Amino acid sequence: MALHKLLVDDFYDDTYKLIAIHCGLEDYRLAYLLNKNLDLNLKRKAEDLDFKYLKSSYSIFEWENELEYVRWNLISNVCKKEEDGLYSTGTLFETNEKVLKTFNLISEYKNVDYFIKISDEIKNVSERLILNKLHSIPQIITSYTVDPLKIKSKDHLIF
Template identity: 80%
Template sequence: MALHKLQVDDFYDDSYKLIAIHCRLEDYRLAYLLNKHLELRLERKEQDVDFKYLESSYSIFEWDNETEYVLWNLISNVCKKEEDSLHSSGTLFGDNEKVLKTFYLISEFKKVDFFLKISEESHNFDEKSILNALKRIPQIITSYTVDPLKIKSKDHLIF
């Protein structure tokens, strides 16, 4: 009897563009500006993207443009979470200090605040026009494309 192996990597499709966005806005405010300037309809999803059993969660906005077969996702790259510090003060009733921990969705890009993931089926997407439109938004510091094949943790971009 012949043994057949199925490679799961064969089904992974890199048919999306990834744009890194640097800005200091809240996620809902950036989604509003993208909707206004790019004529999108991004809406916040009910559940955030969670990793490692609620260790970190990232807000996600989505719009499925069914007429052009394009799925738009805006996802935050930074999660700041307040946790109790683990230190011994030597007393029975010590003060519990809080520590602010920062987690990143894509750890290779720690300075990026948001990613705009554009999944397309037709491959006729003009990313230069999107980048030019993003650069015209005064609240965005900078934006640029990122090659998804060079990201080590690209599995985090599958939602």
């Protein structure tokens, strides 16, 4: 009897475009600028993306354009969390120092602040037009497309 193997990765074929954004803005401010300049309606989701057993969470904004069958997501790539630092016992003075740790959603792109994920089934969204509009926003330092197939941790972008 022949043995047939089915791989789960073969069934998942989500087509989306991914744009990296470098800027020092807060997430709500960037969402406002994207809504204004790209004619979007991004709104913050009720729950953030949580990974590593609630060790890090990332804000996510979403808008589904039902007329054009396009889903837009703005995802934060940086999570800064304050944790207790290590200290040795037996010292004269005990100090409770806090350490600020930084986690990244996509670890290959540590310098990227945000990602825009565009899921379009009809492929009617022009990346070049979006990038031109993003470059016209003065608060955004730079933006560029990222190939999702070359990202090792692309599973973090499935939600």
